[in-house]
Amino acid sequence: MxxxxxxxxxxxxxxxxxxxxxxxxxxxxxxxxxxxxxxxxxxxxxxxxxxxxxxxxxxxxxxxxxxxxxxxxxxxxxxxxxxxxxxxxxxxxxxxxxxxxxxxxxxxxxxxxxxxxxxxxxxxFSYDNEIKSMSFPLDGFASRSEIDTEMAKYVKDSFIRQFLQMSLERREDGVYQWKLNVAGLNQAxxxxxxxxxxxxxxxxxxxxxxxxxxxxxxxxxxxxxxxxxxxxxxxxxxxxxxxxxxxxxxxxxxxxxxxxxxx
Structure with missing residues (x-):
């Protein structure tokens, strides 16, 4: 690869x-x-x-x-x-x-x-909460702060959330997406x-x-x-x-x- x-x-x-x-x-x-x-x-x-x-x-x-x-x-x-x-x-x-x-x-x-x-x-593999925090649908979220609030339901540590959000990007159509292969990592x-x-x-x-x-x-x-x-x-x-x-x-x-x- x-x-x-x-x-x-x-x-x-x-x-x-x-x-x-x-x-x-x-x-x-x-x-x-x-x-x-x-x-x-x-x-x-x-x-x-x-x-x-x-x-x-x-x-x-x-x-x-x-x-x-x-x-x-x-x-x-x-x-x-x-x-x-x-x-x-x-x-x-x-x-x-x-x-x-x-x-x-x-x-x-x-x-x-x-x-x-x-x-x-x-x-x-002790990352169930991290996976959950990146697995909910992102369409409908208008800002990163809104996504962070939802992620906080699964990951309380703001440092870890900020670390994860370094892989969060916004497409040209305005919808956020994860650059990580979240589903693939969850299966591994x-x-x-x-x-x-x-x-x-x-x-x-x-x-x-x-x-x-x-x-x-x-x-x-x-x-x-x-x-x-x-x-x-x-x-x-x-x-x-x-x-x-x-x-x-x-x-x-x-x-x-x-x-x-x-x-």
């Missing part, structure tokens, strides 16, 4: 600085490249950046097949299409699962791996199952960037990270949840800068 992406060319005010490689950013479930503009611009000081829309998200094609394996195949196709020899992957949540799976199944291809707040294991409830049931390991330099109060990381996940990724480093942002690239952006970018300059 040919994925949509946004390109941020390498540019650094220090003329002596050279590119360290090409970055590919993989967003999480219900996200898109739109969620990663600030991080993409920051990383463009280190190299070219490709922020992609994964299948069924953003401006990429919709498909009834949605799994970590299929998204890894899409990534493989994109890397070959762009002719990137040793990309640096940054993956958040679902995107982190795709990045880890790709690295483990394509040894030697990835130069560096940055994984945000996810571990190499199965996760439940096993997307996070059984991707890491092999004994493969990776020597890729890996940074796990974690939220200190995230519900996505358990103590037992640390052993899994060490088992699969032999050259990993872990950084935890105190008080941070799953979306630390938004909520703790300054500290997040400082950690990225330090790690990239040391590795």
């Amino acid at each position: 040919k994925l949509n992406y946004k390109f941020y060319p390498f540019q650094n005010s220090n003329q002596e600085k050279k590119s360290i490689g090409d970055f590919i950013i993989l967003h999480g479930l219900f996200g898109s490249s739109k969620n990663w503009v600030t991080v993409s611009k920051f990383l463009s000081e280190f190299g070219n950046v490709y922020a992609i829309d994964q299948r069924n998200h953003g401006d990429s094609p919709h498909n009834k097949q949605h799994s970590i394996q299929f998204m890894a195949d899409d990534l493989d196709e994109l890397i070959k299409y762009l002719q990137i020899e040793t990309p640096i992957l940054l993956g958040h949540s679902m995107g982190g699962l795709v990045a880890m799976y790709f690295d483990l199944t394509h040894p030697g291809v990835i130069k560096k791996l940055i994984i945000q707040d996810i571990a190499p294991r199965a996760y439940p 409830r096993r997307v996070f199952d059984d991707a890491f049931i092999f004994e493969k390991t990776s020597d890729t330099k890996t940074l796990f960037l974690l939220g200190g109060i995230s519900e996505y990381i358990k103590e037992s996940d640390i052993e899994l990270m060490d088992r699969f990724f032999k050259a990993n480093e872990k950084k935890t942002i105190a008080g941070g949840g799953h979306y630390i690239h938004f909520t703790h952006q300054k500290e997040y970018l400082e950690i990225l800068k330090d790690w990239l300059e040391r590795n």
Whole structure:
């Protein structure tokens, strides 16, 4: 599948600085490249950046097949299409699962791996309320605020609603629509199952960037990270949840800068 992406060319005010490689950013479930503009611009000081829309998200094609394996195949196709020899992957949540799976199944291809707040294991599909908040008919709604009020019946957290609404657009006829393949994602409830049931390991330099109060990381996940990724480093942002690239952006970018300059 040919994925949509946004390109941020390498540019650094220090003329002596050279590119360290090409970055590919993989967003999480219900996200898109739109969620990663600030991080993409920051990383463009280190190299070219490709922020992609994964299948069924953003401006990429919709498909009834949605799994970590299929998204890894899409990534493989994109890397070959762009002719990137040793990309640096940054993956958040679902995107982190795709990045880890790709690295483990394509040894030697990835130069560096940055994984945000996810571990190499199965996760439940616990997004019924999010799906419901995007499943009611949108015709008849005159504004985003009206849609937000209806969504609040299912999702109380305004931050999550705003995050979801980044995939809401208004057509030329005035009717709102979701760019996400909501129905398709609802049918892909096993997307996070059984991707890491092999004994493969990776020597890729890996940074796990974690939220200190995230519900996505358990103590037992640390052993899994060490088992699969032999050259990993872990950084935890105190008080941070799953979306630390938004909520703790300054500290997040400082950690990225330090790690990239040391590795």
